[in-house]
Amino acid sequence: MPFFPSRRPALNLALQGGGAHGAFTWGVLDALLEADRFDIAGISGTSAGAINGVLVAHGLQQGGPAAARAALDGFWSAVGARIPFEWLTVGEDDALAFNPLARLMMRWSKLFAPHELNPLGRNPLRELLAEQVDFAALRSGAGPRLAIAATHANSGRLKVFDNAAMDIDAVLASTCLPTLHHTVLIDGEPYWDGGYSANPALMPLLADSQCADDTLLVLLAPRQHARTPRSTAEIAERAMDIAFQAPFLRELGLIDQLQSASPSRWWPRVGLERRIANARWHLVDGAPTLAALHGETRLIAYLPFLQRLREAGRMAAQAWLARDAEQVGRSNGVELRTLADCNAVG
Numbered sequence: 001m002p003f004f005p006s007r008r009p010a011l012n013l014a015l016q017g018g019g020a021h022g023a024f025t026w027g028v029l030d031a032l033l034e035a036d037r038f039d040i041a042g043i044s045g046t047s048a049g050a051i052n053g054v055l056v057a058h059g060l061q062q063g064g065p066a067a068a069r070a071a072l073d074g075f076w077s078a079v080g081a082r083i084p085f086e087w088l089t090v091g092e093d094d095a096l097a098f099n100p101l102a103r104l105m106m107r108w109s110k111l112f113a114p115h116e117l118n119p120l121g122r123n124p125l126r127e128l129l130a131e132q133v134d135f136a137a138l139r140s141g142a143g144p145r146l147a148i149a150a151t152h153a154n155s156g157r158l159k160v161f162d163n164a165a166m167d168i169d170a171v172l173a174s175t176c177l178p179t180l181h182h183t184v185l186i187d188g189e190p191y192w193d194g195g196y197s198a199n200p201a202l203m204p205l206l207a208d209s210q211c212a213d214d215t216l217l218v219l220l221a222p223r224q225h226a227r228t229p230r231s232t233a234e235i236a237e238r239a240m241d242i243a244f245q246a247p248f249l250r251e252l253g254l255i256d257q258l259q260s261a262s263p264s265r266w267w268p269r270v271g272l273e274r275r276i277a278n279a280r281w282h283l284v285d286g287a288p289t290l291a292a293l294h295g296e297t298r299l300i301a302y303l304p305f306l307q308r309l310r311e312a313g314r315m316a317a318q319a320w321l322a323r324d325a326e327q328v329g330r331s332n333g334v335e336l337r338t339l340a341d342c343n344a345v346g
Contacts, residue, residue: 008037008038008039009037009038009039009212009214009328009329010038010039010040010041010212010213010214010329011038011039011040011041011212011214011215011216011282011328012040012041012042012043012044012205012211012212012214012215012216013029013040013042013043013044013045013053013056013144013215013216013218014044014045014049014200014202014205014215014216014217014218015043015044015045015046015048015049015050015052015053015200015218016046016049016199016200016217016218016219016220016221016248017045017046017047017048017049017050017174017175017193017194017195017199017200017220017244018047018048018049018220018221018286018290018298019047019048019298019299020048020297020298020299020300020301020302020305020306020309021048021220021286021290021293021297021298021309022047022048022049022051022052022220023076023305023306023307023309023310023313024220024286024289024290024309024310024312024313024316025048025049025052025218025220025286025313026052026072026073026076026306026309026310026313027309027310027311027312027313027314027315027316027317028218028284028286028313028314028316028317029052029056029068029069029072029218029313029317030069030072030073030310030313030314030317031313031314031317031318031321032216032317032321033056033059033065033066033068033069034065034069035321035325036065037321037325038328039212040056040057040060040144041144041145041210041211041212042144042145042146042147042204042205042208042210042211042212042215043056043057043144043145043146043147044146044147044148044149044200044201044202044204044205045146045147045148045149045174045200046148046149046174046193046194046195046198046199046200046201047174047175047193047194047195047199048175048220049199049200049218050148050149050171050174050175050194050200051075051125051129051171051175052072053146053148054129054133054135054138054146054148054166054171055068055071055072055075055132055133056068056071056072056144057138057143057144057146058071058132058133058134058137058138058143059071059072060143060144061134061137061138061142061143062134062137071132071133074132075128075132076306076310077303078128078131078132079128079301079306080301080302080303080304080305080306080307081303082124082301123172123181123182125171125172125175126168126172129168129171129172130168133168135166135167135168138163138166139163139164139165139166139167140163141163141164143163145162145163145205145208145210145211146161146162146163146166147160147161147162147200147201147204147205147208148160148161148162148166148170148171148174148194149161149174149194149195149197149198149199149200149201150170150173150174150176150184150191150192150193150194150197151191151192151193151194151195151196151197152189152190152191152197153178153183153190153191153192154189154190156196156197157197158194158197158198158201158247159173159191159194159197160198160201160204161173161174162204169184169185169186170186172184173186173191173192173194174193174194175193176191176192176193177192177193178192178193195243195244195247196243196244196247197247198247198248198251199221199244199245199247199248200248201251202215202248202251202252202255203251203255206255206272206275206276206279207272207275209275211275213275213278213279213280213329214279214280214281214282214328214329215279215280215281215282216282216283216284217281217282217283217284217334217339218284218286219283219284219285219286219287219339220286220287220290221241221244221245221287221290222241222287222290222291223245223249223287223339225238225241225291226291237295237296240295241295249339249340250340252336252339252340253336253337253340253341255276255279255336256335256336256337256340258276259276259277259279259336280327280328280329280330280331280332280333281332281333281334281335281336282320282324282327282328282332282333282334283320283333283334283339284313284316284317284320285316286312286313286316289309289312289316290309320333
């Protein structure tokens with residue numbers, strides 16, 4: 001049976017990854033949960049989006065929207081308190097960046113593999129997730145349907161972990177940047193960050209009959225840049241952006257083609273064909289806020305910075321609620337082709 005018993009509009013969430021920029025999504029989710037206008041049916045997430053997704057699912061299971069908001073706040077506040085980033089950063093607001101010492105440490109770390117720098121494989125996210133998420137309850141199947149993306153390190157194939165497979169390792173696999181963390185082994189198979197193969201995955205939301213027809217995309221990565229990179233650091237950063245964006249854009253384009261090729265609504269449709277044809281899409285876009293930030297801020301989990309992104313996310317979600325929320329259950333809030341086609345992006 002679907003999780004949502006009421007007649008309120010049902011909504012899926014598709015949550016993009018982006019490291020510390022995931023605090024923007026924290027704010028979006030906080031505002032949505034505060035408004036409490038929708039039943040969350042399915043959640044697809046990658047990397048930071050995976051963390052936000054399991055926190056929301058856990059909170060909804062434990063005590064509804066208020067508990068989900070508390071879970072998000074507890075996690076991100078704990079992340080921001082772990083490392084004294086005020087000693088490692090310079091500047092404020094859009095000018096925030098690592099200071100010279102931190103940049104030297106980052107360059108030095110690139111000379112060594114994670115197993116050399118961190119032979120015990122300690123990952124503070126493991127401790128935080130273990131403290132704050134009841135994974136056994138998530139595996140019970142109650143609550144929103146989950147689709148957490150990771151990438152098989154030896155083949156590049158997408159691996160989607162659903163509720164039945166949900167545990168700490170699945171989330172850590174989705175967040176595993178291999179230059180920073182040990183490869184995550186699950187059933188003897190190696191996994192890296194899900195962003196290499198889906199950021200986030202959309203088809204699992206369409207394939208699952210218990211998910212809603214409407215999906216809210218919460219995007220963090222810019223789909224168009226104002227300038228071409230020139231320095232080696234800028235080129236490396238842009239190459240990573242492209243690697244994490246390309247699978248998502250391809251999936252958007254494929255779904256748009258399938259919807260465009262779908263027969264007339266008078267022609268009977270069943271199963272996945274029906275769900276693809278009936279899917280409606282909505283957007284909260286973090287790119288206008290995040291594009292102005294230095295790329296390295298994805299690694300800066302400095303609490304005042306995270307709180308600033310949270311407030312920006314709340315404002316973006318509140319604007320969407322006021323402007324577009326009534327379209328849920330009725331019509332598209334955004335056309336996929338405008339997202340998938342770079343020529344359509346301003």
